[in-house]
Amino acid sequence: MSETLVQAAILVIGNEILTGRTKDANLPFLAERLEARGIRLAEARVVRDVEDEIIAALDALRGRYDYVFTSGGIGPTHDDLTAAAVARAFGRKLVRDAEAVRRLTVHYGGEEHLTPPRLKMTDIPEGASLIDNPVSAAPGFRVENVFVLAGVPKILQAMYDQLEPSLLGGAPRDKRTVRTALFESRIAEPLAAIAETYAAVEIGSYPWFRLGQGGVALVLRSADAAALTQATDAVIAMCRAQGDEPVAE
Amino acid sequence: MSETLVQAAILVIGNEILTGRTKDANLPFLAERLEARGIRLAEARVVRDVEDEIIAALDALRGRYDYVFTSGGIGPTHDDLTAAAVARAFGRKLVRDAEAVRRLTVHYGGEEHLTPPRLKMTDIPEGASLIDNPVSAAPGFRVENVFVLAGVPKILQAMYDQLEPSLLGGAPRDKRTVRTALFESRIAEPLAAIAETYAAVEIGSYPWFRLGQGGVALVLRSADAAALTQATDAVIAMCRAQGDEPVAE
Structure with missing residues (x-):
């Protein structure tokens, strides 16, 4: 790329x-x-x-x-x-x-x-x-x-x-968000592996807490559409492997 | 001080x-x-x-x-x-x-x-x-x-x-806000003179525009209570001299 x-x-x-x-x-x-x-x-x-x-x-x-x-x-x-x-x-x-x-x-x-x-x-x-x-x-x-x-x-x-x-822009990045109910600490290791595999994809992990509930929004950004799709699929599969059905958008 | x-x-x-x-x-x-x-x-x-x-x-x-x-x-x-x-x-x-x-x-x-x-x-x-x-x-x-x-x-x-x-704090500053309907450009010169006179007072000028209306919020801050009062009085007097009755808080 x-x-x-x-x-x-x-x-x-x-x-x-x-x-x-x-x-x-x-x-x-x-x-x-x-x-x-x-x-x-x-x-x-x-x-x-x-x-x-x-x-x-x-x-x-x-x-x-x-x-x-x-x-x-x-x-x-x-x-x-x-x-x-x-x-x-x-x-x-x-x-x-x-x-x-x-x-x-x-x-x-x-x-x-x-x-x-x-x-x-x-x-x-x-x-x-x-x-x-x-x-x-x-x-x-x-x-x-x-x-x-x-x-x-x-x-x-x-x-x-x-x-x-x-303004001379670069390649615009696409964004995908995967929302999971899993704790951040539960997904940290497989997420790091995915981030390492897909170096062209920036992956952010944003926990939230409200009314005793919590979850994590995983935000993936890349100008490389194929890598973004693959990384997003990998994140979704990882959440499922941990027993959660995440919401992707 | x-x-x-x-x-x-x-x-x-x-x-x-x-x-x-x-x-x-x-x-x-x-x-x-x-x-x-x-x-x-x-x-x-x-x-x-x-x-x-x-x-x-x-x-x-x-x-x-x-x-x-x-x-x-x-x-x-x-x-x-x-x-x-x-x-x-x-x-x-x-x-x-x-x-x-x-x-x-x-x-x-x-x-x-x-x-x-x-x-x-x-x-x-x-x-x-x-x-x-x-x-x-x-x-x-x-x-x-x-x-x-x-x-x-x-x-x-x-x-x-x-x-x-x-945390070791310094002298806390008090704040006064004077709201005027005068244009910023109208008060800029006398305001600069007041700011120069009262060097211990930080004076900010913040214009606003909404629905075709406009005005300026003048914010004065100082840890020197006497200087703050004097500078605020000077700002109010300045607005009055320009034909506006400002609101001070």
């Missing part, structure tokens, strides 16, 4: 996530969408609204993965530091973008409404390309392999819808 | 978070609880079930922060690699823990039920101290400043409840 492995990382920026005030919804959204596009989300980080922290995380991630998606910190206030951090990380100047100014002029109904805080949202790293914001106009942008998106989920999602066609 | 700043990081371990299959609930839980204890959550990372990735993240975080909390990867299956990774990160041997064996023996009703996968959950880094698991017996553990917790939220929460008294 020849597979192009495309990997991405997410950098969530914002104190509100780290204090528990806001539950991040952007990681789950991007995780699902990237997976569906054949892009493996390999890592995620959450950092504070501190320019040096944002830069350090960006530098660690952008050299290592094909794509990096940031969320948050591109608004007009003092705690919005992402554009400046990205510019510094890439050694580029932060410059006023004429097209961004035009979009905000239209959105706010005239140039006279472009106060300094609004203009701040039109300052982007030199040479970056804009990502349209259909909700509140202030654009996201892309610099090389880094996509800078808004923190508000509705805006981030609209931005991602637009940029998605530009 | 003299304040001991205690900082923590969270390391979430598991492919299921990065594919979007599972929405992480441990970061929000720990974020809130740590904040309430006067411990600043400074960073969070999510990594895959890959030993080298876990070790690299652990090494980056444990040297930098007072406490590191990991979630996930301490079960009996092939994708549970956290104990081995922590042992390697600390240069310790992975050893069978007699007390962990005792707890699992009680839980499963006899030594004859301790199959190799179950015994795997009693192998912890040499010298680590156990953290009790009242749900499914297999313990978490602590090595130096790293707390290794289960990924299942109910178990993680029970483990945290026990270890919390052992």
Whole structure:
């Protein structure tokens, strides 16, 4: 099997996530969408609204993965530091973008409404390309392999819808889930053997407990359809051999 | 104001978070609880079930922060690699823990039920101290400043409840929220001035949009009660000066 492995990382920026005030919804959204596009989300980080922290995380991630998606910190206030951090990380100047100014002029109904805080949202790293914001106009942008998106989920999602066609995906993986009532410890050994046999299949084991009941969801993923089917059949047969009739989906 | 700043990081371990299959609930839980204890959550990372990735993240975080909390990867299956990774990160041997064996023996009703996968959950880094698991017996553990917790939220929460008294907290911060109907761009400049004046107060600005409406929640946090009150009063006065009567809580 020849597979192009495309990997991405997410950098969530914002104190509100780290204090528990806001539950991040952007990681789950991007995780699902990237997976569906054949892009493996390999890592995620959450950092504070501190320019040096944002830069350090960006530098660690952008050299290592094909794509990096940031969320948050591109608004007009003092705690919005992402554009400046990205510019510094890439050694580029932060410059006023004429097209961004035009979009905000239209959105706010005239140039006279472009106060300094609004203009701040039109300052982007030199040479970056804009990502349209259909909700509140202030654009996201892309610099090389880094996509800078808004923190508000509705805006981030609209931005991602637009940029998605530009992403070079790998071979998308199919997924099968096998649910068994067996204990995880009961299936661990034969499951490890199956995982070893089918190296092209990622097999995760996720126990759950509720109201005194429990079970395990076994999740198999692979871009290799034949291997996925064989591994799934092997998992089902293994559960049956242990006396359980699992549910596969 | 003299304040001991205690900082923590969270390391979430598991492919299921990065594919979007599972929405992480441990970061929000720990974020809130740590904040309430006067411990600043400074960073969070999510990594895959890959030993080298876990070790690299652990090494980056444990040297930098007072406490590191990991979630996930301490079960009996092939994708549970956290104990081995922590042992390697600390240069310790992975050893069978007699007390962990005792707890699992009680839980499963006899030594004859301790199959190799179950015994795997009693192998912890040499010298680590156990953290009790009242749900499914297999313990978490602590090595130096790293707390290794289960990924299942109910178990993680029970483990945290026990270890919390052992955490040395800093000065807990109080929080005030001021809600205004003003646009973020309208208040950005005076807000930045207030943030600069009250350096001991962290001020976050969180816009929201819903059904064509919008507003901003201004969140102020500080361990300095007097500064917090003054900054909050300044924010309220600022909103009024702009023609809005904000709601403070």
